Amino acid sequence: MRLIIISLFLLLFLSACASTGPAPSNRTPPPVLTEVETEIRQPASEESAGIQVQPLQNPAVRQLLASASASESAGQLEQAAQMLERGLRIEPRDPELLQRMAEIRLQQEAWQQAISFATRSFDMGAQAGELCARNWRTMALANEYLKDPQAAAAARTHLDDCMRQRPQKY
Amino acid sequence: MSRKKTTKKRSKKTAKRRLSKKSAVAKHSRWKLLWRFSLFIFGLGLGMLLPWALILNQTVKEGFEGLTWERPSRVYARPLSLYSGLQISAQDLETELRSAAYRKSSNPSIPGSYSQQGNRFRIISRAFEFADGKQSSQRIELQLQAGVVSKIQDIDLNTLSLVRLDPAEIASIYPLDKQDRELVPLEDAPHLLVAGIQAVEDRRFNQHHGVDPKAIARALWVDIREGRIEQGGSTLTQQLVKNLFLDSSQTIIRKLNEAIMAVLMELHFSKSEILEAYINQVYMGQSGAYAIHGFARAARFYFDQSLQQLNTEQIALLIGMVKGASWYNPRRNPERALKRRDLVLQVFADTGLIDKPGLHAALQRPLGVSKQANGLKIKASGFIDLVKRQLRERYAESDLRREGLKILTTLEPVTQLAAEKAVAEGLDDLTARGLPKQLQAAMIISDVQNGEIHALVGDRVAGSRGFNRALDARRQIGSIMKPLVYLLALEHPEQFNLLSKLEDTAVDIRLANGDHWVPKNYTNKTHGTVSLLDALVHSWNLASVDLGMKFGPTHILQSLQRYGLSVEALPVPSLILGALELTPLEVSRIYQSLASGGYSVPLRAVTAIVAEDGALEESFRLTMTPLQNRQAVAVLNYALTQVVAEGTAQALPALMGRPIIIAGKTGTSNDRKDSWFVGYNNQRLGVVWVGRDDNKPARVTGSSAALRLWAKAFRGLSMADWRADYPRGVELHWVEPSSFSLTDANCPDAVAIPFINTYLPENKSECLQAKSTQGGKLWNWFDRKTKTQEN
Known part of the structure; x- marks a missing residue:
């Protein structure tokens, strides 16, 4: 039953992608900040309702993540990145930190680095649920900016796996 | 001065002459003359003084208006972040505090002071302008338990999740006026x-x-x-x-x-x-x-x-x-x-x-002056050298000397001190064991995950500002080249896995110039048909040549480019055995990407530069590039843990004084001129070179010299066991190495080793064959893992 619901949801989502999905050629950077919200965080959160993976986090890392969020909202991206780097010194494999860094790099228009950090986050993470969706959505979006529609499309196909697989590592 | 004196004399003379005539008129005219004369002198003085004053005025005005003091730039170590769960001994915490010139006191009251009672510290940090903003002074109480921070509180006993201490000042870049x-x-x-x-x-x-x-x-x-x-x-x-x-x-x-x-x-x-x-x-x-x-x-x-x-x-x-x-x-x-x-x-x-x-x-109260050598003055001249080189790529030397910049670096005081000590004492030990007095060494310890250099030593004498071997000694790398050749093979899982057969037999390779190359094993023995795993673990030359020649020297040389190295070397077969010269820094760069599981991260010594007013001048961002061969890297890393477990670096646990799982590789160059050891876990990478500056035979081997220095440095540092974290598509399977075949967990001599995807050995052990006929089934991942640990 759940599989059907998820599949239906995915179908809806994919069709939405097809109709309203951004065309890579006529993009003009950058209201990337809002895009990180509308094209990565929100949909990932919606898609993954029910497949939540929330690993335990070091309180120090939690504090730094909160500071990074505050800086990000204030538009201080470099400061946010500094906070995340501090977090990564403590927990270099924390997938949330890595993904947040990917999202900051995206806003800083460092597309290749956004892809790198999202890849690393995926490798280190549960490879399922919301974070997984954010990983692939970041890679898709960054590839669109890099004018590589093929890679972007390939990234989007992985979104299915995020919803299908059960969390294994935590 | 002289002018005044003469006028005085002259007026005296005049006075004498006139005084002889004692009339009122004379008296009057005499005063008049004196008055006139004084006026004249005054005018003369004024006339000369005015232009002089104007010159002085110009000097003062221009000099003071244009007064810009040149302020030296300060170089800082990385700040120590304290949080619950941080591994740090009381001794190391004290070393950190002392290197940041904290003063010990029974009752700390001012920033930059601390008290210690066993595992309990009270610390008052100083305010500091970090790259992410100003941080004010903090008073904290910290409790350690078995080498781990168990609790941090402020004075109101609120738990603090994270405290960052102000960093140690490790050097200044002074103006030329000193x-x-x-x-x-x-x-x-x-x-x-x-x-x-x-x-x-x-x-x-x-x-x-x-x-x-x-x-x-x-x-x-x-x-x-x-x-x-x-x-x-x-x-x-x-x-x-x-x-x-x-x-x-x-x-x-x-x-x-x-x-x-x-x-x-x-x-x-x-x-x-x-x-x-x-x-x-x-x-x-x-x-x-x-x-x-x-x-x-x-x-x-x-x-x-x-x-x-x-x-x-x-x-x-x-x-x-x-x-x-x-x-x-x-x-x-x-x-x-x-x-x-x-x-x-x-x-x-x-x-x-x-x-x-x-x-x-x-x-x-006493004078309260700190001792000049208060606690620890970190020398780290080799590291500072690297910092300056990285800065020179972006800053003019003159700006560094006068703008009062704060240069925030990655140096870890405790690690640097351990490295300096290990190099100095380690080389003395080697000399005492009969090795040449002229031995020199280099050591680089870096963070595997973010490429930050924690310690760098370029000379056996800490603080020596001469030749920086960590950066500039280009030396033959010997067998630490081999893993790169094996990695090439593992990148083709359909052709090679750890149980692939290699021939460890005598070869005679005819070179392009007509010469013959006849490599030998270190012991001069041959081992016949061996597994790829054993060949690497024991660093057998002939088996490695067998493998390397399947790819060819040109291909091997090209593969080095992905580590960002432009290596000048000839594509000759001896490349397989490390006939290639690299600096310790370059070796660190290559092995960083292996140690991190296939993420290439540039090595950094500087993280940020903060202007005098606290504004972030420049940040050197963390960047990474995922390599395409992460599965192969994971398999290779397993093999390198076996080098320490049972191969050429098996002396390591004994030298460290405790059992430890580390991935590593020893290297010795021709004629025993160079000794290398590269060892890492998931956090830190240590690269050590030992040899002579004049490149004469030093009678060293990887395991006799560099390995000892490495062990000495890491003995006192917290170094967890290597944690294998296999990426998707890499799985452990039970094998029987002697027969190059798959086997079952319950079979004799069963070892679990990683394989990529479904590329497994085709052979099955006799034991497994017997079991299969009984309807054996696949073990699930978790069971296998538990059994590995039991093994």
Whole structure:
């Protein structure tokens, strides 16, 4: 039953992608900040309702993540990145930190680095649920900016796996 | 001077002559003449003085307006972040604190001090401008338990999740004039300092116009009474003028110039501008080749403290030292300095700056000057060398010398000290074991995940500024090349896995130039058909040549480019065995990407540069590039843990004094000229080279020399076991190595080793064949994992 619901949801989502999905050629950077919200965080959160993976986090890392969020909202991206780097010194494999860094790099228009950090986050993470969706959505979006529609499309196909697989590592 | 004297003489003569005629008229005309003459002299003086004053005026105006002090840049270690769960021993925490010039006290009350009772620390950090903003001073209580931070609280007993201490200052990049200075705006200077300096040096500063006739008269009186020139009577303005524009000779002309310039300065500039310049310019002593100028730097130099944090008697001492910074040097002449300080304190009390109880309390206290070698002065000259090189790519040398930048680096004091000690003592040990005295070494310890360099040693003598071997010694890498060749093979899982067969037999390879290359194993023995795993673990040359020749030297050379290295080497077969010269830094760069599981991260020594005003000048971002061969890297890393477990580096646990799982590789070059060891876990990577500068045979091997230094350095550092974290598509399978076949967990000699995807050995062990017929089933991942651990 759940599989059907998820599949239906995915179908809806994919069709939405097809109709309203951004065309890579006529993009003009950058209201990337809002895009990180509308094209990565929100949909990932919606898609993954029910497949939540929330690993335990070091309180120090939690504090730094909160500071990074505050800086990000204030538009201080470099400061946010500094906070995340501090977090990564403590927990270099924390997938949330890595993904947040990917999202900051995206806003800083460092597309290749956004892809790198999202890849690393995926490798280190549960490879399922919301974070997984954010990983692939970041890679898709960054590839669109890099004018590589093929890679972007390939990234989007992985979104299915995020919803299908059960969390294994935590 | 001379001009005045002659006029006086002449007028005396005239007077004599006229006095003989004793008439009123004569008297009258004589006075008239005198008056005229005086007028003439006055006019002459004025006529000459005016242009002179104009010249001085120009000097003062332009000199003071264009006054920009060159401020040295400061280089800082990485700040220590304290949080629950951090692994750090009490001893290491103390080392960190001491290297950041924290003072131990039974009752810490000022920033930059701490107390320790066993595992309990009370620390007051100093304020610091970090790349992500200013952080104020914090008072914390910290509890350690079995080498781990178990609790951090503030004074109200609130739990703190994260505290960052201000970092150790490890070096300065000085202006060429060798003045060491830290600028402080007047409004940031403590009130007591600003008022106190006036009370002691120039009480009527706010009333006079540059020169204080009353003070001069008083000084003159004292000088006459004492019969020598001692009292200055100079105003602060005069002192400033003297420091900025004049030499220190005691001539009348100089004094006159000083007075005129002081008046001119007051004409053009405000009292606060003058005062601000004064507190930043005043000479406060000597630190080696560098002159300490200004109170702010003096506060750091004498008290390891910011100016704002100084207490009454410390301010009094600094003000007292203005009179003679070397005469009253509190380190060399403590008694004299104490007397002078107490005198200044008395002046403070007399002028109402402090009250009676305050005076008495301050008089009771000691000088409170830090020892110059307070705790640990980290030398790290090899590391600083790297920092400067990285900075030079973006900054002009002159800017570094004058802009007062804060350079935040990645150096870990504890790690650096451990590395320096390991190199110095390790080489001495080797010499004691009969190896040549001329042995040299290099060591680099870096963070596997973010590429930050924690420690770098380029000479056996810490602090030596000569040849930096970590960066510049290009040496043959020997067998530490082999893993890169094996990695190439593992990248083709359809052809190679750890159980693939290689021939460890004698070969004779005909080279392009007609020569023959006949490599040998280290022991001169051959081992026949061996597994790829065994060949790497035991570093067998012939099997490695067998593997390498399947790819060819050209291909191997090309593969090095993905580590960002442009290597100049000939594509000859001996490349497989490491006939290639690299620096320890380059080796670190290659192995960083292996240790991180296939993420190439540039090595960094500098993380950020902060301008004097706290603005982020530049940040050197963390960047990474995922390599395409992460599965192969994971398999290779397993093989390299076996090098330490049972291969050429198996002495490591004994040298470390504890069982440990580390991935590593030894390397020895031809004729035993170079000894290498590369070892890592998921956090840290250590690269060590040992050899002779003249490249003569050093009678070293990877396991005899470099491995020992590595073990010495990491013995005292926290180093967790290697944690295999296999990416998707890499799985452990049970094998029977002797028959190169798959087997079952319950079969004899079963070992679990990683394979990529479904590319498994085709053979099945006899035991497995027997089981399969009984309907054996696949073990699930978790079961396998548990069994591996049991093994």
